[in-house]
Amino acid sequence: MRKRVIFITGASGEIGYELIRNLAADSNNHLLTFDLHELPEKVRPLVDHHIVSDLLNENELTRIVSEYEIDAIFHLAALLSTRAEITPELAHRVNVEGTLTLLRLAAEQSQWRGESIQFIFPSSIAVYGMPDLESKRIYQRVREFEWNQPRTMYGCNKLYCEMLGNYFSRHYRQLAASQPTPIDFRGVRFPGLVSAATLPSGGTSDYGPEMLHAAARGEAYPCFVREDTRIPFMVMPDAVHALLGLAAAPQEALSRRVYNVTSFSLSAEQFADRVRRAFPDAEITFAPDLKRQSIVDSWPADIDDSAARIDWQWQPAYDLGRAFEEYLAPRIRERYR
Numbered sequence: 001m002r003k004r005v006i007f008i009t010g011a012s013g014e015i016g017y018e019l020i021r022n023l024a025a026d027s028n029n030h031l032l033t034f035d036l037h038e039l040p041e042k043v044r045p046l047v048d049h050h051i052v053s054d055l056l057n058e059n060e061l062t063r064i065v066s067e068y069e070i071d072a073i074f075h076l077a078a079l080l081s082t083r084a085e086i087t088p089e090l091a092h093r094v095n096v097e098g099t100l101t102l103l104r105l106a107a108e109q110s111q112w113r114g115e116s117i118q119f120i121f122p123s124s125i126a127v128y129g130m131p132d133l134e135s136k137r138i139y140q141r142v143r144e145f146e147w148n149q150p151r152t153m154y155g156c157n158k159l160y161c162e163m164l165g166n167y168f169s170r171h172y173r174q175l176a177a178s179q180p181t182p183i184d185f186r187g188v189r190f191p192g193l194v195s196a197a198t199l200p201s202g203g204t205s206d207y208g209p210e211m212l213h214a215a216a217r218g219e220a221y222p223c224f225v226r227e228d229t230r231i232p233f234m235v236m237p238d239a240v241h242a243l244l245g246l247a248a249a250p251q252e253a254l255s256r257r258v259y260n261v262t263s264f265s266l267s268a269e270q271f272a273d274r275v276r277r278a279f280p281d282a283e284i285t286f287a288p289d290l291k292r293q294s295i296v297d298s299w300p301a302d303i304d305d306s307a308a309r310i311d312w313q314w315q316p317a318y319d320l321g322r323a324f325e326e327y328l329a330p331r332i333r334e335r336y337r
């Protein structure tokens with residue numbers, strides 16, 4: 001008998017850290033994790049098995065599928081937006097080809113078992129591309145199907161993988177004599193994520209979490225975007241709550257496969273004010289990097305998540321006040337004590 005597991009790629013990253021802790025709270029869940037790196041020490045005891053390998057290693061992924069019975073895949077592995085601009089071809093390989101391999105394996109498994117494997121995918125505000133600041137000012141809360149003209153490799157990759165997920169769920173092998181059991185792909189488009197436990201690496205919304213963690217460490221922080229730069233953010237417990245909420249929703253309730261989810265939107269200056277309230281000695285200056293600035297300028301000021309609220313009762317637990325006062329400030333203080 002093969003062991004039944006939930007498979008998590010990119011498990012050593014920021015979302016993985018919080019997701020593992022949540023999933024492991026249910027002793028019925030057996031977790032098989034996969035990443036280029038070892039898991040952070042704190043979550044190591046919570047998983048059944050961790051594999052250090054590369055998503056581009058197709059043989060390794062095929063071996064995993066033959067050894068384990070995978071009930072659900074949380075595919076978190078990706079190169080984030082700044083990193084992906086430095087090595088766009090590698091980003092395409094990891095973000096798109098890696099996802100395609102996993103989708104194909106999930107489709108084969110669904111077929112073999114005669115039941116749909118769930119494929120949960122974090123997408124991003126980076127799939128949006130506002131052409132200029134005037135449009136960003138006028139169209140404040142964008143809906144899923146609007147402004148899908150990303151200007152980063154990462155955004156293009158995420159948008160295309162959403163489409164691949166939809167394709168594998170609805171049209172894969174559409175000309176075959178008998179229709180295969182489809183996979184059950186579901187995605188959420190996250191705003192910038194902020195965690196008290198970990199720091200992001202290689203993203204362009206990183207200025208938020210970076211200024212916060214720098215303040216807690218007593219370090220000066222030159223913010224790489226202008227004061228008036230506005231995008232939405234969400235704290236990590238809500239991000240995981242969104243992934244698990246969407247995974248738990250009955251399929252009949254879902255009117256689409258990819259949903260916006262968000263929590264609060266604020267400017268970099270307002271973010272800095274919140275950081276200063278929590279850490280009065282924080283030294284935050286603004287020294288925009290014009291290239292990274294133009295990426296953030298192309299992301300919407302806010303996103304409309306009413307479809308998620310209606311279809312699967314999505315609601316963030318942390319608004320702006322609670323996020324800083326009850327989660328970020330106390331937990332980050334604790335972390336660097």
Ligand code: SER
Pocket residue numbers: 080081082123124125126154190191192193202203204205206
């Ligand atoms: N946080 C991501 C990034 O900055 C956006 O999804 O790349």
